[in-house]
Amino acid sequence: MKEIVTMTPDITPIVAGNWKMNGSGNSQSMVRELVEGFDTELRQKVDMAIFPPAILLERVSNWLGDATIASGAQDCHANASGAHTGDTAAEMIVDAGGSMVLVGHSERRVDHNESNKIVATKAEAAWRAGLVAFVCIGELEAERRSGNTLDVLAEQLAGSVPDGANAANTVVAYEPVWAIGTGLVPEASDVEEAHAFIRKQLVERFGNGGATMRILYGGSVKPGNAGELMAIKNVDGALVGGASLKSEDFLGICEAYRNMT
Ligand code: 13P
Secondary structure (H helix, E strand, O other): OOOOOOOOOOOOOEEEEEOOOOOOOOHHHHHHHHHHHOOHHHHHHOEEEEEOOHHHHHHHHHHHOOOOOEEEEOOOEOOOOOOOOOOOEHHHHHHOOOOEEEEOOHHHHHHOOOOHHHHHHHHHHHHHHOOEEEEEEOOOHHHHHOOOHHHHHHHHHHHHOOOOOOOOOEEEEEOOHHHOOOOOOOOHHHHHHHHHHHHHHHHHHHOHHHHOOEEEEEOOOOHHHHHHHHOOOOOOEEEEOHHHHOHHHHHHHHHHHOOOO
């Protein structure tokens, strides 16, 4: 890989684990191992968050106790309450001890037909409840192959990140859909280009709020590639799926930050 740089100034990176629809059985021991392994030195370099299935969130939050590891949900409904069978309101995530929520993950965009507009409404619902919204964006394989990646990112950013976003209430997660769960990772130069583009869009729209907003990379992040990925300019952490299901691997990804200045 070409350029290794230090982490973005003034931004504390965050490594976030999206458990997806996993976690029954061993989640308590996972959480205990994370709490034990996330030592003082690492905590000074990087933040950690975990996003278990909604039904586990309250237990996970309790197990985390006063450890400096945040928890959140993988989705929320736009409304605070009502006749929406199976959905979870942002306010309920707060009640369950969460402080964050993913919105617009590609699996929800596909499985539940979530449009940019719906994602933006969910981000606003997150803010209404006092949650940090992790807005997920990313191109499909066909879109990358046809050279449309940056256009797709511009459209998703414009449509899914509401006005009013700032570095405290919003994190942007760039996850190329074709890299999720496949073991495929873009070239470092492609990640750098996408993140620089996202940063530029955020700065143009939100000024200093956009300059200091965290932009995470997600898609097949593992302990073995985290050092290279996390060192890319404007990569302010990772959104991790599969490798967040083993505490050793998840901590191994955080380790990428131990020796970074
Ligand atoms: P993987 O790390 O399993 O590729 O998943 C990434 C992801 O979708 C996180 O939200």
